[in-house]
Amino acid sequence: MIKGNWTRRLVLLAGLAMGVTALTPVYAQDAKPVVIASSEDIISLDPHMLDSNNPTGSAIWSIFDSLVRRDKDGQAQPRLATSWERVDDLTWRFHLREGVTFSNGEAFNAEAVKVNFARMDTAPFNSVQQLHDQTGLTAVNVVDDFTLDLVTAAPTVNMLYWLEEAFVAAPAYITDTAPDVVASAPIGSGPYKFVEWRRGDALVLTASDTYWGDAPAVKDIIFRAVPEMSSRLNELAAGTVDIVVGITPDAAAQANTDVSDVVQIEGLRKMHMGISIKGEQPALADPRVRQALNYAVDVPTIIDSLLGGSTKPLLSIVNPPNNNPDLTPYSYDPEKAKALMAEAGFADGFPLTIQWSTRFDGGKDVSEVVGSFLEAINIKPTYEAVEIGQFREALSSASLKGIYFQGWAALINPSVELVILTCGHVDNSSGYCNPDYDKLVIEASQTLDDAKRQELEYAAQAIIWNDAPWLYLWRLPNIFGISKTLSYEFRADNYLEPYLITYK
Amino acid sequence: MRRSATSVFLRRNALGLLGLTILVIVALAAIFAPWVAPYGPAKIDLMARLAPPAWIDGGSLKHLLGTDNLGRDILSRVIYGAQISLSVGAGAVVIGALIGSFIGLLSGYFGGIVDAALSFLVNVQLAFPFTLLAIFLLSTFGGGFTSVVVVVALATWVNYARVVRGQVMSVKNQEYVEAAKSVGVPTDRILRRYILPNAFSSIIVVASFSMAQAILTEAALSFLGVGIGSATPSWGTMLNDGRSYLQNAWWMTAMPGVATALTVLAGNLCGDWLQDRIDPRLRK
């Protein structure tokens, strides 16, 4: 009797389950919201707490505007600023867009920018925002309502780059409202405005009726957090999700279904095994040993098998089109690697700790494969997974043990890409230090003449390539899935711009 | 409706012996892994990735249980994995038993304020959400074999403390203990010679359950990515590795899962059996 009751319960439950599936509302094509599924949660909607590209960054990019928009090729485009020029070596002048209002009715002007930039320079935001530290910004001068001067301590070629991620929120709102409200009910001037946020589940946005630009083709956007990749793929196939971010190469084929396509983009993030020069293995201080590591690993084969051929080996530590064309990837040459090891006095190899974090998918796999190649030149690897927070700490204090899987600088800006390997730079996790290199990089970053700057940057790239503070791997492949009803050009830096999505 | 006592007895022994046999086989496999396993646990073969088990289309006898995403032989990894899983279990059992029994002993023997303080400790430990505590500790102090063993032991010491405390309280007023006290035997000797031996059988019973629990806990922690990151995988690590291959290579998750379940089952069977044989009073 009791058993019968239980069976009935199960039947009821199953019936309920099917009922729900059947009841999913059917939208007309244009009215249907576009659902974007990513693995991570959106952390905060405060534009000045932004520190990750997707999904938090994509949402911020949709709700807020910056002065300058970074397009998919890394070029600066007008946004809230319509044009800009250098007044002198230390001063940038921006002409601002007129007639822009925030979604709560506040007006946009030079004063609004000043308020926002000041907020970015105070705690807690200055522990996340980089505008002031990276550009040496010292003063924000309001010339008139729609003209703004930015003054820096030293000449900088990086102003536009950092402005692209300096977002402007409604000034009175962010000043007068409690911080938790600012971060959970954002007010910006961007193409979309905030509707609802169920933390850990979904963020709902709708096209803003006060937007200054062309209305986006897609009216409603939903960002969803779906941590399991298999779930994201299943939902894509079922049509309950339209765009999937974060697919591993082995699963790429599963995004090709009746209703969706897979899109593979060679990303910008330069994946490598960082080589800890001041770590626990002193042999790594010898450049010949570091070159040997590079010759010992068959990068193309790893790309073809583990990554399904979805990317290519690194050509330089600077992304195309600014890479030095004379540099070529280290070939797979175990004999040469052994010779270099012998020359450095390590014919019998040495023990080496290989570390990775959960920051990038497949870190463990890559580490183990790289380790197996290094065994062939007598290196004895041990493996160590490091928790993400701890890994970040070790990176910033350059205290990793041996070699470690890491990716840097998903961007196109040679100056920013090169500076991270200068002596003592906080991002210089390998502890590499070469004064000749530093001189070239610093001179380049203050050289306003393009041709001259390129020459200096090429020379710096050549030095770093041969000194090999990294075991160079590949550019992180980005694999997306997208519904056949939509068209969108994905960006290599992993930001999504829903306002550029169109219906086919 | 009721069977004869002998048949019940036989059946109980049969299950216990079955458990013991499985445990012995797993332990032997772990010890003799280099001779038993067809490949090394870290032998990568990028040309033989994601091969299915032998009995499925596309599988071959070269890899009985298939290969993983790096082309490593799953059978070999399961065999080597037993080394890690069992040693974590054993390590945690030893540490947990030492700490837990010591606390239980003090708590039960001295009673009063000592008992109150130690019971408070036990209650605080129980109230802590263990998984969160474990993730937090391992992520801040780092993974690695030792820390995982210690953290897993944290989950089990309370069981020993409770059981030992009860046992101690029931014997501490017995005549022979009183007699020893009255002739001036030092306290530490009384504890070691007269009290502790009474608790041994219960400790062994708790240990066999804890072993099983420890293996499960280690698997869960590795699954969450805060376990031991060594080239020799634990079963939990293998489960975690297989997670993104559920759709195209279910065997990556199924095989270590079965191994874990079998071993834990064996541990529990042994525990039940010992409990019935040695110490039926512990049965809840």
Place this chain on the structure above:
Amino acid sequence: MFSFLSKRFLQALLVLLGVSFATFIVGHLTGDPVELMARENATEQDKQDLRVYLGLDRPLEQQYFSFIVKAVQGDLGFSFVQQAKVSQLIAERLPATLQLAAAGFLLALAISIPLGIIIALNRGTIWDFLVTTLAMAGQAAPGFWIGLMLVVLFAVHLKVLPVSGYGGAAYIVLPAITLALQSSARLTRLVRASMLEVLSADYIRTAHSKGLRERVVLFVHAFRGAMIPVVTMAGLELAELVSGAFITETIFAWPGIGRLAVTAVSQRDFPVIQGVVLMSAAFFVLINFLVDVLYVVIDPRVKLK
């Protein structure tokens, strides 16, 4: 009875204080949280600003004291990383966790109590053997593994249930089953054992000898007696379901407390971690207290003490 309960209540409060203290200490043992919260390349000045902003420049005992005073008022602090009140973050996630825990718990009870009684009454038969073995197997398999296998079967191959997510009733089925399986395996065995013990106890024999009908004996006397250990165990199971659903929530993308906490650990979001620990400890302590109360209600012997 009143003194028994009020003593228990006091104990519960003390335990909570202990938990909060331990959490606080662990949180501060792990080094300077500012180092972990600030971006990798923040300047010393940026870090010092943050330290002052977060009140971390004050003496430790002052920090702890103000944490406790605020916690008593329901203010669990402010998550700097998410720019949100911790109490609100928890309040937002709590319903999902409670839903899942309740579904899992009811399912576990619905399976284990009838099953346990039936096999106790049919002791020694093949059914007893089968169910007991199955329960042991269920107890032995890692819960998350069963969860994954359920996903492969029902969501990937049969496609009758969603893989993961939060929404309609269909979404709760797999995570609830995953959560319930291990509890029900444990509880089934416990119900069986406790039922067997009660059936052989004196007062049941007395009831039989008084000529009471089998069914009355079974449900009025035996059932009630057998439920006493089950209530304790069920209480523990429920507390564990609430605070221990981390893995299940991760697998099924269930937006509950567990996922909040796991994310907070990787973000080094200490106020959130502290809040979640305190909340689940409070829940554990509360359930145990309720179990004590229930004891007094069900078990006539406790009243006599």
